[in-house]
Amino acid sequence: MSDPVVDESCETILLSSAMPPHAQLVATGIDKAYRKGDHQVPVLRGVDISIDRGEFLSIVGQSGSGKSTLLHLMGLLDAPDLGEVLLDGQRIDDLPARTRDQIRNRVFGFVFQFYHLMPELTLVENVVLPLMIRHSIWSYWKNCRSHIDRAKQLIDRVGLSHRLTHKPSELSGGEMQRAAIARALVSQPQILLADEPTGNLDEKTGREIMDLLKRLNTEEQLSIVMVTHDAQLAREATRTVRLTAGRVEALAGAA
Numbered sequence: 001m002s003d004p005v006v007d008e009s010c011e012t013i014l015l016s017s018a019m020p021p022h023a024q025l026v027a028t029g030i031d032k033a034y035r036k037g038d039h040q041v042p043v044l045r046g047v048d049i050s051i052d053r054g055e056f057l058s059i060v061g062q063s064g065s066g067k068s069t070l071l072h073l074m075g076l077l078d079a080p081d082l083g084e085v086l087l088d089g090q091r092i093d094d095l096p097a098r099t100r101d102q103i104r105n106r107v108f109g110f111v112f113q114f115y116h117l118m119p120e121l122t123l124v125e126n127v128v129l130p131l132m133i134r135h136s137i138w139s140y141w142k143n144c145r146s147h148i149d150r151a152k153q154l155i156d157r158v159g160l161s162h163r164l165t166h167k168p169s170e171l172s173g174g175e176m177q178r179a180a181i182a183r184a185l186v187s188q189p190q191i192l193l194a195d196e197p198t199g200n201l202d203e204k205t206g207r208e209i210m211d212l213l214k215r216l217n218t219e220e221q222l223s224i225v226m227v228t229h230d231a232q233l234a235r236e237a238t239r240t241v242r243l244t245a246g247r248v249e250a251l252a253g254a255a
């Protein structure tokens with residue numbers, strides 16, 4: 001019997017508009033260690049964490065506690081040593097690399113502390129880039145106008161319509177993070193994984209980015225997992241967990 005995630009209908013399953021949006025991401029029994037010299041340094045030890053559709057989950061913890069590591073494992077940017085990552089009950093961390101790439105590109109959007117925009121591209125080019133990478137050149141060319149329209153819609157959504165042709169060096173930190181959020185959303189992800197999205201911003205600008213994330217969560221039921229050092233912002237999520245000594249501890253919100 002073929003695995004419905006692995007076989008060639010994968011694209012249809014993951015992209016079909018008839019398909020209900022992915023509901024739940026679960027990481028269970030996660031162990032992760034890094035090699036340092038000739039020994040392994042454990043970072044995560046038996047972590048269990050989940051996010052339901054429409055949730056806004058924040059992850060706090062001391063520097064070095066493994067928050068980014070966990071976020072990367074949840075988004076298939078890295079693989080656990082032990083444990084499983086499941087999307088709607090189907091294990092996804094052990095799939096072939098190409099299938100993991102497809103799931104990562106279509107289910108997850110990523111936002112990082114330092115934006116990671118391409119410096120030589122304009123704002124609209126940066127935002128449309130994931131669609132260019134995802135589609136073949138022919139398909140991209142055929143749909144070029146609709147892709148650019150979608151990028152422009154998202155740029156408008158994040159309040160940057162007046163900056164379409166600006167390069168990242170011509171944008172403020174807050175504008176760059178808004179651009180990075182628009183880029184993360186262009187592939188219509190189900191789950192946004194944000195690693196310290198306000199960490200490089202002043203308080204007011206960080207507040208604006210948080211408000212934008214909260215609007216995306218409530219108005220579009222976008223699931224969000226946010227790593228942050230800011231305890232106050234963390235409390236504004238629907239649920240907060242703390243990473244301590246490699247384990248997850250519930251802090252606030254629903255269990």
Ligand SMILES: Nc1ncnc2c1ncn2[C@@H]1O[C@H](COP(=O)(O)OP(=O)(O)OP(=O)(O)O)[C@@H](O)[C@H]1O
Pocket residue numbers: 034035043061062063064065066067068069070
């Ligand atoms: N690729 C890697 N190779 C080796 N060690 C790593 C690697 N990535 C992370 N680590 C180590 O794993 C531990 C957890 O790192 P991680 O970045 O996940 O922590 P964090 O809680 O996100 O930290 P911060 O809040 O400072 O960003 C740290 O000790 C770090 O040095």
